[in-house]
Amino acid sequence: xxxxxxxxxxxxxxxxxxxxxxxxxxxxxxxxxxxxxxxxxxxxxxxxxxxxxxxxxxxxxxxxxxxxxxxxxxxxxxxxxxxxxxxxxxxxxxxxxxxxxxxxxxxxxxxxxxxxxxxxxxxxxxxxxxxxxxxxxxxxxxxxxxxxxxxxxxxxxxxxxxxxxxxxxxxxxxxxxxxxxxxxxxxxxxxxxxxxxxxxxxxxxxxxxxxxxxxxxxxxxxxxxxxxxxxxxxxxxxxxxxxxxxxxxxxxxxxxxxxxxxxxxxxxxxxxxxxxxxxxxxxxxxxxxxxxxxxxxxxxxxxxxxxxxxxxxxxxxxxxxxxxxxxxxxxxxxxxxxxxxxxxxxxxxxxxxxxxxxxxxxxxxxxxxxxxxxxxxxxxxxxxxxxxxxxxxxxxxxxxxxxxxxxxxxxxxxxxxxxxxxxxxxxxxxxxxxxxxxxxxxxxxxxxxxxxxxxxxxxxxxxxxxxxxxxxxxxxxxxxxxxxxxxxxxxxxxxxxxxxxxxxxxxxxxxxxxxxxxxxxxxxxxxxxxxxxxxxxxxxxxxxxxxxxxxxxxxxxxxxxxxxxxxxxxxxxxxxxxxxxxxxxxxxxxxxxxxxxxxxxxxxxxxxxxxxxxxxxxxxxxxxxxxxxxxxxxxxxxxxxxxxxxxxxxxxxxxxxxxxxxxx
Numbered sequence: 207x208x209x210x211x212x213x214x215x216x217x218x219x220x221x222x223x224x225x226x227x228x229x230x231x232x233x234x235x236x237x238x239x240x241x242x243x244x245x246x247x248x249x250x251x252x253x254x255x256x257x258x259x260x261x262x263x264x265x266x267x268x269x270x271x272x273x274x275x276x277x278x279x280x281x282x283x284x285x286x287x288x289x290x291x292x293x294x295x296x297x298x299x300x301x302x303x304x305x306x307x308x309x310x311x312x313x314x315x316x317x318x319x320x321x322x323x324x325x326x327x328x329x330x331x332x333x334x335x336x337x338x339x340x341x342x343x344x345x346x347x348x349x350x351x352x353x354x355x356x357x358x359x360x361x362x363x364x365x366x367x368x369x370x371x372x373x374x375x376x377x378x379x380x381x382x383x384x385x386x387x388x389x390x391x392x393x394x395x396x397x398x399x400x401x402x403x404x405x406x407x408x409x410x411x412x413x414x415x416x417x418x419x420x421x422x423x424x425x426x427x428x429x430x431x432x433x434x435x436x437x438x439x440x441x442x443x444x445x446x447x448x449x450x451x452x453x454x455x456x457x458x459x460x461x462x463x464x465x466x467x468x469x470x471x472x473x474x475x476x477x478x479x480x481x482x483x484x485x486x487x488x489x490x491x492x493x494x495x496x497x498x499x500x501x502x503x504x505x506x507x508x509x510x511x512x513x514x515x516x517x518x519x520x521x522x523x524x525x526x527x528x529x530x531x532x533x534x535x536x537x538x539x540x541x542x543x544x545x546x547x548x549x550x551x552x553x554x555x556x557x558x559x560x561x562x563x564x565x566x567x568x569x570x571x572x573x574x575x576x577x578x579x580x581x582x583x584x585x586x587x588x589x590x591x592x593x594x595x596x597x598x599x600x601x602x603x604x605x606x607x608x609x610x611x612x613x614x615x616x617x618x619x620x621x622x623x624x625x626x627x628x629x630x631x632x633x634x635x636x637x638x639x640x641x642x643x644x645x646x647x648x649x650x651x652x653x654x655x656x657x658x659x660x661x662x663x664x665x666x667x668x669x670x671x672x673x674x675x676x677x678x679x680x681x682x683x684x685x686x687x688x689x690x691x692x693x694x695x696x697x698x699x700x701x702x703x704x705x706x707x708x709x710x711x712x713x714x715x716x717x718x719x720x721x722x723x724x725x726x727x728x729x730x731x732x733x734x735x736x737x738x739x740x741x742x743x744x745x746x747x748x749x750x751x752x753x754x755x756x757x758x759x760x761x762x763x764x765x766x767x768x769x770x771x772x773x774x775x776x777x778x779x780x781x782x783x784x785x786x787x788x789x790x791x792x793x794x795x796x797x798x799x800x801x802x803x804x805x806x807x808x809x810x811x812x813x814x815x816x817x818x819x820x821x822x823x824x825x826x827x828x829x830x831x832x833x834x835x836x837x838x839x840x841x842x843x844x845x846x847x848x849x850x851x852x853x854x855x856x857x858x859x860x861x862x863x864x865x866x867x868x869x870x
Contacts (some may be wrong), residue, residue: 229297330361423843495823545771
């Protein structure tokens with residue numbers, strides 16, 4: 207049956223664009239006044255926040271709309287509600303902490319602290335001179351932006367806009383290519399996109415069970431954040447939950463209490479690093495992960511990440527591990543012999559992508575045939591457009607890399623590595639709601655003749671740049687930017703549209719236009735905020751430690767996927783894929799399993815949060831059935847997220863007003 211396309215009026219488009227513009231400005235501003243843990247590696251308002259690519263702001267929007275609709279202040283139909291939901295969704299991609307802010311922030315350090323070591327690999331059009339940085343960042347001075355160093359900052363802004371535009375266009379092409387496979391064919395769950403039920407709940411006229419569950423949990427989540435609202439307004443008060451000042455909490459992973467550090471008895475008796483989550487948001491997000499992924503994470507995290515190292519330590523491995531701190535334990539187990547867990551996991555992730563392509567090769571051939579001559583329904587986006595966007599963005603990105611002194615061959619290899627990482631991460635996210643810290647370059651060793659990279663400044667400038675870009679600041683860890691945010695955000699948007707009855711073409715137009723508007727607004731506005739207040743004066747987290755990750759010490763210290771550990775991971779992925787396809791009852795799947803072996807599992811996945819969520823979710827479904835899970839469990843989880851994130855947003859507003867009004 208042909209899908210009906212609902213025409214959107216010009217007035218509606220104008221309203222949606224206005225919403226996108228306003229939300230980008232507000233979130234960009236508020237994000238600068240959110241300190242760790244919310245403004246950094248923890249939960250943020252946008253899609254990037256630690257492992258959990260959350261995008262919770264649309265849930266907050268629906269939470270507020272529930273009351274506005276319920277009390278008769280607003281009348282809105284489902285179609286308009288869904289369009290506004292998508293508009294707010296795309297407005298968080300680049301405006302939140304890990305959207306754009308962290309891309310240039312680490313470059314400050316290159317200019318003012320490690321210029322002698324790494325500065326040669328960072329061209330002036332990527333970031334201004336040390337003089338411009340020092341003049342502009344340690345005190346507020348709009349004059350330095352618009353007059354004194356206007357040429358330097360203009361070049362930086364233009365470069366970053368080109369980077370975000372081309373990378374985002376490329377990722378939109380990828381999202382359109384994979385859309386039907388992941389949404390319609392494989393029907394991946396997209397846990398974050400399921401938040402659209404909050405929009406549906408807001409439109410319900412009666413007090414249903416799921417509406418009650420959502421409201422109660424939302425209020426509790428908001429109440430939980432009240433102490434931090436007071437703390438934000440009056441920092442002289444005690445830190446309510448210890449997340450910001452207690453030395454045993456990880457500053458960049460919200461509410462992660464490091465048991466290894468806090469209790470000497472645990473440090474001296476358990477080989478693996480151990481932590482536990484104290485932020486309810488962690489449990490709410492993990493509760494949304496499919497049951498088989500939670501079980502798979504539990505098995506790999508406990509059996510391989512904790513029990514096996516304990517046994518190996520009794521057999522003589524890991525000398526001194528019982529006196530080591532969290533990082534020391536992690537280094538021996540994840541990076542050292544005999545397990546090399548990061549390499550095993552890198553092999554698994556490579557296998558996940560390779561076997562996904564092999565299993566679905568007919569689908570990809572079909573997209574190419576359709577692009578070359580197939581007919582496209584009026585409600586769909588043609589594969590021809592998908593491949594055009596992908597090629598145009600790819601050419602633009604490769605051109606930027608080559609202009610940056612990356613040799614053409616290295617630029618092409620780096621580009622392929624970016625695609626691999628993006629597809630791997632968003633596939634993981636589409637099933638497990640989480641994203642790994644996959645640092646691709648040191649495991650794939652892609653540069654011919656550079657199995658080992660000489661330390662900077664001996665490394666060729668282009669190789670240091672592209673290695674770092676594909677190791678940390680561009681992809682892989684901490685930065686979600688134009689790759690993960692655009693790809694993952696678009697896939698979530700398409701899934702939401704399919705649930706809400708919005709045709710794919712309309713969803714694409716809204717998301718694509720929204721992304722372009724966001725780039726145009728967020729990048730220059732970020733520099734206006736920095737120059738107005740002085741970045742060192744703002745409470746937002748400072749990310750300095752990126753560029754050295756591409757240096758020889760980090761690159762060379764990680765074994766290649768071609769080693770036995772990597773081969774084991776690749777084969778393990780293939781075995782789990784086969785078992786899942788061959789036997790319906792087989793409970794362990796590769797995506798969740800790889801999460802338990804991932805680089806920062808002890809901090810971001812933590813030790814017990816997914817395990818506890820698997821137990822609770824299993825009991826809920828076993829005792830109450832699917833109905834209890836759908837009508838109570840899921841609405842309560844999203845309610846808790848919406849309430850607590852609303853509290854975080856209020857903290858950002860309080861912090862902004864307090865700083866602007868009182869200068870502190």
